[in-house]
Amino acid sequence: MTALLEMQGIRKRFGELVALDGVDLSVEERDVHALLGENGAGKSTLMNVLYGLYAPDGGRILLRGEDARIGGPRDAIARGIGMIHQHFMLIPPLTVTENVVLGDERTGALLDRRVIRERVRELQSRFGIEVDPDARVEDLPLGLQQRVEILKVLYRGSDLLVFDEPTAVLTPQEVDELFAIVRTLREQGKTVILITHKLREVFAVTDRITVLRLGRNAGSLVTSATTAGEIARLMVGRELRELRPRATAGSRDVVLEVTGLGALSDRGTPALLDVGLTVHAGEVLGIAGIGGNGQSELAECIMGLRRPTAGDMRIGGADVSRDGPRRTRAGGVCYVPEDRRREGLVLAFTVADNLILGKQAGPPYATFGVLDPQVIEREGALLAREFDVRPPNPLAIAGNLSGGNQQKVVLGRELSSSPRLIVVSQPSRGLDIAATEYVHDRLLEQRARGAAILLISSELDEIRALSDRIAVMYEGRIVATLPAAEATEERLGLLMAGHESAGAA
Amino acid sequence: MTVDMVIGASVLAATLRLAAPILLAALGGVISERAGVVNIALEGSMLVGAFVGIVAAEQTDSIVIGVAAAIIAGTLLAGIHAIAAIHWRSDQIVSGMALNILALGLTSYLNFQLYGTTGTPADVPDLPTVADQSILVWVSLALVPLTHLFLFGTVSGLRLRAVGEHPRAAETVGIGVRRVRYAAVLASGALAGLGGAYLSLSVAHSFTDGMTAGRGFIGLAAVIFGKWSPIGALVAALLFGYGNALSTSLQGATIGDTRVPVQLLGTLPYLLTILAVAGFVGRSRPPAADGVPYEKEGH
Numbered sequence: 001m002t003a004l005l006e007m008q009g010i011r012k013r014f015g016e017l018v019a020l021d022g023v024d025l026s027v028e029e030r031d032v033h034a035l036l037g038e039n040g041a042g043k044s045t046l047m048n049v050l051y052g053l054y055a056p057d058g059g060r061i062l063l064r065g066e067d068a069r070i071g072g073p074r075d076a077i078a079r080g081i082g083m084i085h086q087h088f089m090l091i092p093p094l095t096v097t098e099n100v101v102l103g104d105e106r107t108g109a110l111l112d113r114r115v116i117r118e119r120v121r122e123l124q125s126r127f128g129i130e131v132d133p134d135a136r137v138e139d140l141p142l143g144l145q146q147r148v149e150i151l152k153v154l155y156r157g158s159d160l161l162v163f164d165e166p167t168a169v170l171t172p173q174e175v176d177e178l179f180a181i182v183r184t185l186r187e188q189g190k191t192v193i194l195i196t197h198k199l200r201e202v203f204a205v206t207d208r209i210t211v212l213r214l215g216r217n218a219g220s221l222v223t224s225a226t227t228a229g230e231i232a233r234l235m236v237g238r239e240l241r242e243l244r245p246r247a248t249a250g251s252r253d254v255v256l257e258v259t260g261l262g263a264l265s266d267r268g269t270p271a272l273l274d275v276g277l278t279v280h281a282g283e284v285l286g287i288a289g290i291g292g293n294g295q296s297e298l299a300e301c302i303m304g305l306r307r308p309t310a311g312d313m314r315i316g317g318a319d320v321s322r323d324g325p326r327r328t329r330a331g332g333v334c335y336v337p338e339d340r341r342r343e344g345l346v347l348a349f350t351v352a353d354n355l356i357l358g359k360q361a362g363p364p365y366a367t368f369g370v371l372d373p374q375v376i377e378r379e380g381a382l383l384a385r386e387f388d389v390r391p392p393n394p395l396a397i398a399g400n401l402s403g404g405n406q407q408k409v410v411l412g413r414e415l416s417s418s419p420r421l422i423v424v425s426q427p428s429r430g431l432d433i434a435a436t437e438y439v440h441d442r443l444l445e446q447r448a449r450g451a452a453i454l455l456i457s458s459e460l461d462e463i464r465a466l467s468d469r470i471a472v473m474y475e476g477r478i479v480a481t482l483p484a485a486e487a488t489e490e491r492l493g494l495l496m497a498g499h500e501s502a503g504a505a
Numbered sequence: 506m507t508v509d510m511v512i513g514a515s516v517l518a519a520t521l522r523l524a525a526p527i528l529l530a531a532l533g534g535v536i537s538e539r540a541g542v543v544n545i546a547l548e549g550s551m552l553v554g555a556f557v558g559i560v561a562a563e564q565t566d567s568i569v570i571g572v573a574a575a576i577i578a579g580t581l582l583a584g585i586h587a588i589a590a591i592h593w594r595s596d597q598i599v600s601g602m603a604l605n606i607l608a609l610g611l612t613s614y615l616n617f618q619l620y621g622t623t624g625t626p627a628d629v630p631d632l633p634t635v636a637d638q639s640i641l642v643w644v645s646l647a648l649v650p651l652t653h654l655f656l657f658g659t660v661s662g663l664r665l666r667a668v669g670e671h672p673r674a675a676e677t678v679g680i681g682v683r684r685v686r687y688a689a690v691l692a693s694g695a696l697a698g699l700g701g702a703y704l705s706l707s708v709a710h711s712f713t714d715g716m717t718a719g720r721g722f723i724g725l726a727a728v729i730f731g732k733w734s735p736i737g738a739l740v741a742a743l744l745f746g747y748g749n750a751l752s753t754s755l756q757g758a759t760i761g762d763t764r765v766p767v768q769l770l771g772t773l774p775y776l777l778t779i780l781a782v783a784g785f786v787g788r789s790r791p792p793a794a795d796g797v798p799y800e801k802e803g804h
């Protein structure tokens with residue numbers, strides 16, 4: 001039996017960087033095939049080549065044993081390849097139906113909305129995919145937007161569906177629903193390629209596995225005949241270590257106390273409603289929740305970047321509700337923002353300049369407002385080495401570093417001042433396993449030193465690995481706060497999806 | 506000051522007359538920006554349309570050829586903007602502004618070369634009128650529902666809006682982003698050129714240097730004030746036209762002992778637009794990719 005898809009010796013470079021260095025991929029018909037690898041391994045690039053978005057620099061693609069030249073998405077679609085992109089490719093102000101048929105409307109010049117809606121309805125019932133065909137995409141939660149993407153692909157008659165990290169934005173329940181849809185697809189004769197770096201998901205739905213590492217094949221496996229350990233070893237190229245069990249926090253001094261906090265979003269809608277929480281010295285309080293439920297606004301309020309509309313905030317007993325960011329920081333609070341490229345760093349500056357940002361105004365970095373580049377470079381070099389920034393060159397431009405090393409620069413700047421409160425948001429977003437381990441180690445080190453840590457993350461694994469207590473945010477409220485031991489994944493998932501009753505133990 | 510001066514038949518007729526060119530530019534702006542390209546060269550397209558319309562009509566003695574030539578001229582200027590903005594991905598404001606300056610210089614120079622100091626000949630053929638208004642006024646009004654239908658009721662319109670909101674998404678479903686954008690920018694130039702023909706052939710019966718006097722810009726203001734919709738653009742154009750009509754009608758009028766400050770009325774469109782942009786007239790949100798050059802990935 002020939003495979004449905006054979007990709008052979010695919011090469012792709014981006015300037016200097018070799019993203020794919022002769023990668024092979026073979027996918028059997030009616031299989032769910034996992035494409036695994038760390039961030040930057042080349043998974044998305046490989047799939048973009050398959051979909052015709054990137055022109056490969058070498059290699060060939062066979063579909064059902066025949067040479068297939070794919071010059072663009074149009075060719076890919078015509079050959080029955082469909083892609084559910086990592087960043088959804090939907091037009092927010094258009095309706096579900098419009099998004100599904102866009103580019104392949106089949107209605108003549110005038111758009112016959114009744115006909116296209118009917119077609120979308122049929123598709124929905126055949127594959128058991130529920131979503132209101134007349135809703136505007138921008139009004140839908142991400143889980144439903146993803147269904148629109150799936151419908152789009154099915155509408156075009158795809159036999160081979162590529163899902164690029166489909167679960168990154170979903171709640172655990174939404175993930176289960178997605179996998180139910182994937183199983184239906186397989187039953188209906190479709191073939192699926194599932195990109196992920198979460199091992200649990202691999203075992204939940206896939207039949208076979210291809211692992212990439214640094215743009216090369218690291219291994220091909222049959223899911224039923226392998227183990228999580230083996231896969232992880234292939235992905236990372238070494239053994240993973242377990243997170244060490246932690247001593248419980250010693251001191252119980254309250255560092256951060258927030259009561260009745262309210263705030264508006266950028267759009268002027270309520271973002272925080274009556275939020276109350278405390279974080280003790282030597283404790284990590286995890287804030288779980290799907291992105292966009294007020295977490296960003298909470299962090300900004302605490303940092304003095306957003307003016308609260310109600311409530312009050314105390315740090316070490318002192319009222320900081322009206323402090324701006326400078327005063328907040330002066331009080332021993334540091335911040336690792338969720339978007340390091342936009343808020344954490346000035347990408348065009350050097351590593352050294354980024355490392356002293358915020359401290360630049362006074363000695364030893366400046367005298368009478370004039371910077372001393374030698375001191376800055378020397379201090380930058382020290383910190384870069386201490387925080388394992390690679391390359392450890394203080395004069396490297398921050399924008400050219402990898403995500404993990406950019407995050408190390410942010411950590412270096414923020415943690416080096418021995419803060420008493422650390423607000424961290426999505427600290428491992430976009431980082432690979434090794435960099436994530438590094439970040440987690442550093443945070444736990446701060447915890448052991450006695451810092452209070454408010455950890456905001458939409459990664460449940462991260463929250464559960466680091467937190468002493470876990471608060472769940474939903475629609476601007478904290479719907480429950482649980483000790484880590486009681487916070488099972490299922491319970492957190494339900495709370496994140498707004499089922500408040502799950503909070504009652 | 507009398508009631509007639511404010512809402513009399515002559516004021517309303519003047520409103521339509523003054524609104525038409527603004528409306529044509531605005532419809533062009535709506536189409537172009539809905540596709541994601543800001544075309545401030547509409548002012549220039551209008552000006553070359555006005556000039557070439559007069560020249561062609563005068564040379565051939567045909568009003569139809571005059572209008573057609575104006576449309577083509579406006580389209581060509583927009584074509585340069587399209588190449589700059591879409592192919593070269595240059596800054597759309599800079600390119601548009603440069604073309605406006607080019608259009609002003611070129612038409613003024615050619616006007617002098619062709620007609621010297623005597624001005625354009627007075628014997629150009631006239632445009633037909635219907636119900637005391639130039640036929641082009643009615644054409645511009647008819648274009649409002651047509652543009653609306655095009656944008657919201659046709660396959661091409663759906664694709665055009667998709668390109669203006671999220672070009673990469675549009676490309677992934679096989680829509681040619683650049684082609685759609687070229688077509689939209691060219692169409693906007695054609696509409697502005699028609700507006701120019703109206704100004705020179707129907708209103709002034711002559712060409713004078715810089716005669717569009719910012720109407721293309723006011724058209725762009727109408728795009729924003731009208732929230733990127735053809736019907737909104739109509740409302741805005743009528744409002745701005747009415748402001749203009751008032752400032753003529755109230756010339757020398759007094760309220761009590763105070764003279765009405767008509768010059769201030771002329772600033773009305775800009776004030777209203779600033780209010781619209783600031784969000785005082787409901788939320789005004791441009792297409793998400795408006796003015797953002799589109800670059801294919803990985804090629």
Ligand SMILES: Nc1ncnc2c1ncn2[C@@H]1O[C@H](COP(=O)(O)OP(=O)(O)O)[C@@H](O)[C@H]1O
Nearest residue numbers: 014019037038039040041042043044045046803
């Ligand atoms: N458009 C691009 N331009 C330059 N580099 C890119 C581009 N897309 C991906 N890369 C680089 O190629 C490598 C592989 O990326 P990607 O395929 O996205 O990895 P994955 O999806 O496995 O996380 C990374 O180092 C990434 O930075």
Ligand SMILES: [Mg+2]
Nearest residue numbers: 043044045086
């Ligand atoms: Mg990827």
